[in-house]
Each structure stands twice: as C-alpha cells, then as structure tokens.
Amino acid sequence: MADIVAPAYRTIPIIPELKPGAMEGKGPFVASDKINEALGFPGHLVDDWHDKAIAKMGDLLSRYRSLKVYMDACVHCGACSDKCHYFIGTQDPKNMPVARQDLMRSVYRRYFTLPGKLFPKLVGARDLTKEVLDEWFNYFHQCSECRRCSVFCPYGIDTAEVTMAAREILDSVGYGQKYSNEIIGKVHKIGNNLGLPGPALKDTLEGLEEDVKDATGVDVRFPIDVKGAEVLLITPSADFFAEPHIDSLIGYAKVFHATGTSWTLSSMSSEAGNFGMFIGNYEQLRTIAMRIRQAALELGVKRIVVGECGHAWRVAYSFWNTLTGVGDGADPNDRFAQMLQKQLDHRYKQPAHICEFTWDMIQDERLVFDKSKNDKYVITFHDSCNVARGSNMGGYPGGQFDIPRNIIRAVATNFVEMDSSTIYERTFCCGGGGGLLTDDLIDVRVKGALPRMEMLQQVKDGHGVNFMACICAICKAQFTKVLPIYGFDRKVIGGVHQLVSNAIQLGVK
Amino acid sequence: MNTLFAIFIYFSTLVFVVGLLQRIRSYAGTPAPLKIPTTPAPVTSGGVMLRMTREVVLFESLFKANLWTWAAGWLFHASMLLVVLRHLRYFTDPVWGWVVFIQPFGIYAGITMLLGLFGLLARRFFVERIRYISTPSDYLMLVLLIGIAASGLLMKFAGHPDVILVKNFFIGLMHLSIQPLPANAVLYVHLSLVFTLLLIFPMSKLLHAPGLFFSPSRNQTDNPREKRHIASWAVKLESEK
Numbered sequence: 001m002a003d004i005v006a007p008a009y010r011t012i013p014i015i016p017e018l019k020p021g022a023m024e025g026k027g028p029f030v031a032s033d034k035i036n037e038a039l040g041f042p043g044h045l046v047d048d049w050h051d052k053a054i055a056k057m058g059d060l061l062s063r064y065r066s067l068k069v070y071m072d073a074c075v076h077c078g079a080c081s082d083k084c085h086y087f088i089g090t091q092d093p094k095n096m097p098v099a100r101q102d103l104m105r106s107v108y109r110r111y112f113t114l115p116g117k118l119f120p121k122l123v124g125a126r127d128l129t130k131e132v133l134d135e136w137f138n139y140f141h142q143c144s145e146c147r148r149c150s151v152f153c154p155y156g157i158d159t160a161e162v163t164m165a166a167r168e169i170l171d172s173v174g175y176g177q178k179y180s181n182e183i184i185g186k187v188h189k190i191g192n193n194l195g196l197p198g199p200a201l202k203d204t205l206e207g208l209e210e211d212v213k214d215a216t217g218v219d220v221r222f223p224i225d226v227k228g229a230e231v232l233l234i235t236p237s238a239d240f241f242a243e244p245h246i247d248s249l250i251g252y253a254k255v256f257h258a259t260g261t262s263w264t265l266s267s268m269s270s271e272a273g274n275f276g277m278f279i280g281n282y283e284q285l286r287t288i289a290m291r292i293r294q295a296a297l298e299l300g301v302k303r304i305v306v307g308e309c310g311h312a313w314r315v316a317y318s319f320w321n322t323l324t325g326v327g328d329g330a331d332p333n334d335r336f337a338q339m340l341q342k343q344l345d346h347r348y349k350q351p352a353h354i355c356e357f358t359w360d361m362i363q364d365e366r367l368v369f370d371k372s373k374n375d376k377y378v379i380t381f382h383d384s385c386n387v388a389r390g391s392n393m394g395g396y397p398g399g400q401f402d403i404p405r406n407i408i409r410a411v412a413t414n415f416v417e418m419d420s421s422t423i424y425e426r427t428f429c430c431g432g433g434g435g436l437l438t439d440d441l442i443d444v445r446v447k448g449a450l451p452r453m454e455m456l457q458q459v460k461d462g463h464g465v466n467f468m469a470c471i472c473a474i475c476k477a478q479f480t481k482v483l484p485i486y487g488f489d490r491k492v493i494g495g496v497h498q499l500v501s502n503a504i505q506l507g508v509k
Numbered sequence: 510m511n512t513l514f515a516i517f518i519y520f521s522t523l524v525f526v527v528g529l530l531q532r533i534r535s536y537a538g539t540p541a542p543l544k545i546p547t548t549p550a551p552v553t554s555g556g557v558m559l560r561m562t563r564e565v566v567l568f569e570s571l572f573k574a575n576l577w578t579w580a581a582g583w584l585f586h587a588s589m590l591l592v593v594l595r596h597l598r599y600f601t602d603p604v605w606g607w608v609v610f611i612q613p614f615g616i617y618a619g620i621t622m623l624l625g626l627f628g629l630l631a632r633r634f635f636v637e638r639i640r641y642i643s644t645p646s647d648y649l650m651l652v653l654l655i656g657i658a659a660s661g662l663l664m665k666f667a668g669h670p671d672v673i674l675v676k677n678f679f680i681g682l683m684h685l686s687i688q689p690l691p692a693n694a695v696l697y698v699h700l701s702l703v704f705t706l707l708l709i710f711p712m713s714k715l716l717h718a719p720g721l722f723f724s725p726s727r728n729q730t731d732n733p734r735e736k737r738h739i740a741s742w743a744v745k746l747e748s749e750k
Contacts, residue, residue: 015638017637018637018638018641020641061539062539063539063540063542063740063742064539064540064541064542065536065539065540065541065723065725066541066545066724066725066726068535068536068539069536069720069723069724069725070720070724072532072714072716072717072720073714073716073717073720073721073724074714074717075647075714075717076639076642076643076644076647076714077571077578077582078575078578078632078636078638078639078642079570079571079574079575079578080574081638081639081642082638083574093638093641093642096638096641096642098642099641099642102642113712114712115646115709115712115713121645122644122645122646122649123644123645123646123713124644124645124646147547147726150547150726151547151548151570151573152570152571152573152574152575153570153574154564154568154570154571154574154582154717154721155717155720155721155724155727156547156564156570156721156724156725156726156727157724157726158545158547158726161545282542282543282743283746286743286746317733317734318543318544318545318733319543319544319733321733321734321736321737321738322542322543322544322733322737322738322739322743325737327733327734327735327737328734328735328736328737329735329736329737330737331737334737336747337737349734350734351734388548389547389548390545390547390548392550392552392731395552395734395735396552397548397549397550397551397552397556397731398548398549400548424548425547425548425549
C-alpha cells in the first residue's frame with residue numbers, strides 16, 4: 001500500500017479534464033466459488049452467462065419501476081456529469097454517473113428497444129460481450145450508491161439503482177464481488193459483518209463496562225440479550241471494537257444510562273449494516289433484515305433504535321417496514337407486519353435513529369452536559385451520503401440535517417460548517433461506501449475522498465477545524481484510513497456520540 | 510403527395526399515441542418495491558405534487574446542477590410549449606380566443622426555441638464531458654428539432670404557404686377526409702420532420718417526458734416509517750415463510 005498517494009487538491013474546484021481508461025482494471029477482487037455459493041449464487045461465471053444476464057435484466061426491468069424508467073428517461077444532458085466524487089477524483093469519464101449508467105443502458109437499448117435492435121450504432125447500443133461484462137464489474141464497483149447524481153438529475157435518475165441492478169445481474173451469473181458477498185455470508189452464519197461470535201461480543205462488552213467504570217467511576221452497563229428491555233439497539237458491528245466507532249457506542253450507553261432507559265443489544269442480531277442493499281438483491285436485503293425482526297420478537301422490546309451507520313440507517317428508515325414490518329401503518333389484515341407492530345410502542349417512531357433518541361432526551365432536559373469537555377475541538381459535520389439523501393429524521397423534511405447538528409451544538413461550543421455546496425443533500429460520499437470499503441479498492445477510495453478532503457482542508461486552514469463528526473461506520477473507517485494519506489491526523493474523524501460521551505454528566509439527574 | 514402525407518401523418522400519430530400509452534401503461538404497471546425518494550423529499554402527498562410541479566415547470570433539479578444547461582433547456586422547452594399551443598389554430602374552428610391572443614408571442618417563441626436548441630447543441634460540441642456521452646442520435650435529435658423550428662420560421666418570414674389550405678387539410682384529416690395541401694417545399698419538410706418526431710417519440714429518449722412522472726425518486730412520499738409500502742411480488746416472499 002506504500003505507493004498510494006493522494007491526488008493533488010484542485011486550486012479552484014473546477015471540473016477536471018477527462019482521462020479515459022484511468023480506472024480500467026482497478027476493480028475489486030472477484031468472489032470465490034465458496035463465497036458465492038454460500039449466498040445461493042453460481043460459484044463462478046456460468047457458461048451461458050450471456051443469456052442468463054439478459055434474462056435477469058428483463059426480470060429486474062419487470063420488478064423495478066426505477067430501473068425501467070431510468071433506462072428510458074436519460075437525455076444525456078450532462079447535469080450529473082461533474083457530480084460524482086469518483087469522477088472528480090479519478091477523471092475517468094466512465095465514472096461520470098451518466099456514463100456509468102450508459103454501461104448498462106447501451107445493453108438495454110440493444111436487447112429491449114426497437115431502435116437499438118435496428119440501428120445499434122445510432123443510439124449507442126451494444127452487444128453484451130465478455131468485455132462489457134468485465135467493464136460492468138469494474139465500474140459498477142466504483143460507485144458507492146451515494147445518490148448525489150440523483151439530486152441533480154432533472155428526472156431524478158438514481159445511479160445507485162442502476163449499480164444495484166448491475167451487481168445483481170453479475171451475482172446471478174456467478175461474477176460476484178468478494179468483499180460484499182463474503183461479508184453477507186458472515187451475517188447469515190454468525191450475525192454480524194465482522195464475524196464476531198456471541199461469546200466474544202459478550203467479553204468485549206464486559207471489558208467496555210470496566211473501561212467506562214475506570215474512566216468515570218459510574219457503572220454504565222452494556223446489556224445484551226435482555227428479554228423485556230424497552231429498547232433494542234441495532235448498531236454496526238464496527239462499534240464493538242473499531243476506533244473511533246467504539247467511542248460512539250460508549251456515548252449511546254451513557255445516554256441510555258443517564259436517562260434510565262432499559263436497553264439491550266442482541267447477539268443473534270448484532271449488525272445494523274445490510275450489504276444486501278449494496279449488491280441490490282431484495283431477497284438478501286430481506287433475509288438480513290429479518291434477523292432484526294426476529295430479535296425484536298424474541299426479546300419483546302418496545303422500541304428499536306439504530307446506531308450511527310449511514311447505509312444502515314437508509315435501510316432501517318426506508319426499507320425495514322417494507323422488508324420486515326419494523327414500523328407503523330400496516331394494513332389490519334397484514335398479519336406478518338401486525339404481529340410485530342402490535343408489540344412496538346407507537347408513541348415513538350419505529351425504528352428511531354440514536355440521534356433522534358438523544359435529541360428527544362436533550363429537549364426533555366433529561367441530559368446534562370459540560371460543553372467545556374469538547375473545547376479542545378473545533379468541530380465540523382460531514383453529512384453521510386445515505387443519511388443525507390436516502391433517509392430522514394424527526395419526521396419533517398431536513399430533520400436528518402438538523403438533528404445531528406443540534407446535538408453537536410448542545411454538547412460543544414465550537415462548530416463550523418464546510419462549504420455549502422458540499423453539505424446537506426449536496427454532501428460528498430466519504431469514498432468508501434456501497435461495498436467499496438476494502439483494501440483491494442484503496443486506489444479508488446483515496447481518489448474518491450478528494451472533494452471532501454479539499455473542503456476539510458479549507459475549514460482547517462480557515463477556522464482551525466480539528467474534528468469532523470459524522471454518523472456512519474463506513475465514513476469513520478474510510479476516513480481513518482485516508483485522512484493520513486491527505487496529511488491529516490486520523491483522529492480528526494469521529495462520531496457525534498463520541499462528542500456526547502465526552503460532555504455528558506452522569507449521575508447528575 | 511396529399512395522400513402520401515395523409516398516410517404518413519395518420520401512421521406516425523397512431524404510433525405516437527399507441528406507443529406512448531403502451532409505455533405509460535408499462536411504467537404504471539411495474540411495481541416500485543422500495544421507498545427511494547431523494548432528498549429534499551416531501552413527507553406529504555401535497556408536498557410531492559408541489560415538488561413535481563416545480564420539476565415540470567421550472568426544471569428545479571437541473572437549475573441546481575448547471576445554470577447554462579438549465580437556461581438553454583428551459584428556454585427551448587418553454588418556447589416549444591408556446592409554439593405548439595400557437596399551432597392549435599390549425600386544428601380548431603373557430604379558433605379559441607386565448608389561442609388567438611398568443612399568436613404573436615408564438616412567433617417570438619419560435620426564435621427563442623431555436624436559440625435554446627443551438628445552446629444545447631453547442632454544449633454537445635464544446636463541453637468535453639458532454640461530447641463524451643453524446644451518441645449520434647443525441648445530435649440528430651437536436652438537428653431534427655432545429656429543422657422543425659427553422660422550417661417553421663422560414664414559412665413565417667419567407668414564402669408564406671396558404672395557411673387556410675393547411676388548416677383545411679388538418680381539419681379534413683380530423684374528419685377522415687383528405688384535402689389538398691399547398692404545394693410548398695418548406696411545408697413538406699416541416700411536416701415530415703414534425704411527424705418523424707412523433708414517430709420516434711415512444712422509442713427514444715423523448716420518453717423523459719412521461720418518465721419524469723413515474724420516477725420513484727421524485728414521485729414518492731417520504732413516509733416509510735408511518736405506512737407500510739410493499740410490492741405484490743414481495744408479499745409472496747412473506748407467505749413462503
């Protein structure tokens with residue numbers, strides 16, 4: 001990894017010139033037979049991959065309105081062409097959202113539209129060859145499904161939907177990505193992405209209790225598998241041991257402790273992240289999410305709260321009700337969903353984000369903070385892509401932007417925003433989302449972080465910012481890795497609840 | 510020539526109407542299994558209607574994306590709308606009052622439509638990124654529209670064909686009778702291009718017009734926690750377990 005260097009900042013963030021082929025052959029590792037077969041996919045590229053892939057595409061076009069409309073509607077206006085962080089960082093034209101979509105659209109035109117069948121050259125249609133399939137594998141794994149392009153598209157075309165469809169087609173012909181598929185295998189087998197078994201998890205939590213006791217003198221508990229607890233906390237498994245994730249986990253525990261909330265983790269369902277979304281497979285997405293439903297039913301909890309995790313919060317907020325019934329408003333005859341929804345306490349949103357929980361408690365004046373504990377920091381906030389563009393908090397438009405910022409302002413004094421063209425729904429992905437957080441993709445990850453690093457540098461130089469808070473496990477892991485490459489201290493990145501943890505006063509109320 | 514044009518016009522109109530309806534039916538009939546509205550996503554259906562209206566009328570997202578593309582694109586579309594409305598006078602008898610009122614504006618709109626189109630074409634030639642993503646059909650589509658606007662303006666400012674005859678021809682077609690068209694080369698070109706556009710509409714990128722209304726990232730209400738949203742094919746997964 002020694003040869004990985006950060007691209008130079010753009011002096012004025014202008015649109016870079018094209019470098020065709022710059023990221024060719026920079027795709028991820030291919031999954032082994034064993035990894036693919038564990039998920040029910042063919043082990044390796046099947047002989048009749050061409051026909052199978054086209055058939056799968058037809059199947060997806062009939063099941064997803066998004067894909068169908070998005071294949072037809074693009075007019076090549078170019079509104080999205082300079083919006084992708086991977087394009088900005090790599091200058092490879094195939095990383096422009098429209099060009100990435102066209103990798104699939106060209107095949108769609110050839111096999112599913114009359115002009116493409118009659119005059120392929122005229123409308124940019126092409127046969128699905130092995131080269132095209134390889135190109136799909138390469139470039140559809142240089143998309144983090146962050147949806148920034150969709151914000152600017154006049155028709156709302158979401159490249160994430162196209163990427164997911166492409167990955168699902170690739171999986172269906174035995175051409176899966178190692179990283180995502182291996183991790184999904186671990187969730188099915190063990191219950192979390194890291195493959196941390198129940199006993200090890202319990203050990204870790206006991207160790208944490210001791211650490212917090214040593215640091216604060218207070219018995220803050222980290223309960224697991226407690227039947228009848230009020231709150232089930234579902235959090236990314238990185239929170240259990242990775243830095244700086246663990247500091248946020250301590251923050252959640254302190255909030256629960258200080259408010260006297262009975263809560264529990266689940267050893268069977270110890271993962272908020274859902275890589276089923278990354279590979280675009282509804283069945284996988286659903287099977288993974290079903291563990292949460294099962295844990296909620298078995299433990300008899302009243303509320304489900306989700307920890308700091310971007311894609312996970314999108315899945316939880318936007319998809320859990322659909323997939324598993326975690327939510328409200330199911331049809332009275334919908335026995336599957338009603339079974340769970342009758343158990344949940346609907347005075348609260350189900351599921352709730354930990355930031356919603358904490359902010360409610362702050363508003364109810366049930367938490368006391370000593371802001372000076374965070375005075376060593378000048379803080380900025382990085383909006384994580386899937387929270388910003390694929391979810392909500394607080395039940396009103398924009399709540400997902402206000403609530404984490406409100407919390408930061410409640411627990412710290414020095415807060416500044418980064419450039420307005422890179423926050424809220426215009427935020428840039430960290431560069432590691434959507435199944436790209438793997439060392440075999442480090443080159444694209446470093447380059448994809450460029451736009452965010454430029455803006456961080458700006459507030460560092462202008463305001464002395466030394467802490468970038470976020471609410472996503474992938475952002476935390478990605479930035480920890482790439483910050484030093486850009487000349488920052490790795491500890492600049494951290495969670496919102498890490499700040500909460502620093503400032504919270506235990507045993508005061 | 511009259512019969513030839515009549516056949517072509519009937520045929521392309523039929524393809525346009527049937528093709529478009531078929532396309533819309535297939536969009537409407539395809540389920541959207543997951544809630545995927547993009548921020549800023551309204552949490553009420555009224556909010557969604559407002560958002561769609563802003564997209565359709567003002568091209569809000571494009572405005573955020575790129576001012577030049579927005580300016581050229583909006584100028585072209587708004588002008589074309591006026592021009593099309595102006596042409597209603599060839600299909601109505603007596604002509605509606607408001608159509609009479611907009612006649613002079615429609616002529617200016619023909620000119621601004623051309624300006625917008627040249628702006629869009631210039632981007633395809635001069636902006637490297639846009640040139641990279643442009644297919645031959647992208648250029649041809651603009652050339653087709655430029656041809657339509659230019660031939661239309663040419664008839665207004667030079668070599669005026671007998672518009673009464675043109676009107677009789679179209680009113681005739683509406684009553685399934687073929688009346689004579691004025692023998693005018695520019696008119697022939699104009700009509701050929703216009704009805705070629707209708708012919709290719711349902712199988713080309715012109716489907717962006719109906720597509721916008723069916724785009725889940727724009728037309729969905731952001732209320733997944735409040736109301737369970739599930740596709741028919743997804744319900745079947747639940748009965749299996």
